[in-house]
Amino acid sequence: MNLNSIKEHDRKSAQRLLNFRLPTYFKKIGWIAFFALLTTLILTKFIDGDLELLKDILRRFMLAALFVIVLAKENIEDERIQAFRAQAFSFAFLAGVLYTLFQPLINWIAFKIVKPEKAAFQDLGDFQILWVMLMIYLMFFYILKKQD
Amino acid sequence: MGNANDLSNVFLHLKKARLMKNTLKVERAILNLTQDELAQKIGVSRQTINSIEASRYVPSTVLALKLSAIFNKSVNEFFILDEND
Numbered sequence: 242m243n244l245n246s247i248k249e250h251d252r253k254s255a256q257r258l259l260n261f262r263l264p265t266y267f268k269k270i271g272w273i274a275f276f277a278l279l280t281t282l283i284l285t286k287f288i289d290g291d292l293e294l295l296k297d298i299l300r301r302f303m304l305a306a307l308f309v310i311v312l313a314k315e316n317i318e319d320e321r322i323q324a325f326r327a328q329a330f331s332f333a334f335l336a337g338v339l340y341t342l343f344q345p346l347i348n349w350i351a352f353k354i355v356k357p358e359k360a361a362f363q364d365l366g367d368f369q370i371l372w373v374m375l376m377i378y379l380m381f382f383y384i385l386k387k388q389d
Numbered sequence: 390m391g392n393a394n395d396l397s398n399v400f401l402h403l404k405k406a407r408l409m410k411n412t413l414k415v416e417r418a419i420l421n422l423t424q425d426e427l428a429q430k431i432g433v434s435r436q437t438i439n440s441i442e443a444s445r446y447v448p449s450t451v452l453a454l455k456l457s458a459i460f461n462k463s464v465n466e467f468f469i470l471d472e473n474d
Contacts (some may be wrong), residue, residue, distance in 0.1 A: 317433065319432070
């Protein structure tokens with residue numbers, strides 16, 4: 242196997258990965274799962290006991306449901322939709338980086354003003370970051386689709 | 390909601406600033422095709438044809454060549470660069 246065939250193989254593998262999409266009906270499944278999990282998560286607020294593990298699992302599955310929606314194909318997945326996907330992914334990435342960099346600072350400033358004794362510089366959790374990125378992606382994708 | 394609309398207008402402005410003109414609507418009328426019929430012929434959605442006609446979306450070379458085959462004209466006969474392009 243020479244260098245060129247390795248490069249070509251890598252290029253094709255990357256392309257296959259980038260083009261991977263789930264069938265359209267997964268979008269419906271994703272939204273149903275997301276709202277069912279969100280409702281369950283809200284209900285856990287009214288139940289006594291140590292439910293941290295359950296809440297954590299529900300949050301993970303909520304992220305997975307959003308990811309399924311992101312990966313699901315549109316009815317007609319043409320190049321215009323792929324262009325919107327690329328734009329939405331870019332915005333989600335930028336928003337994720339900015340949120341991760343500045344949100345702890347904003348939190349710290351807010352605490353310094355409201356409750357100075359509790360002011361501490363805290364990093365964000367992976368759930369928060371992924372939640373913001375997936376939500377920003379879905380929001381921008383639907384805005385771009387709707388405005389067209 | 391207002392913020393989302395403002396943001397959407399910013400995107401629209403950015404996209405419009407670099408889109409070239411075209412006479413797709415005229416070419417389609419000559420062949421007496423609806424947007425939906427043309428879309429089916431080249432394997433895209435009706436909204437994509439609508440966006441191209443309204444200069445909101447510039448198609449790829451592949452799509453432009455498919456249109457060229459349908460209209461039996463070269464691409465630069467129905468896509469026109471303007472001074473900003």
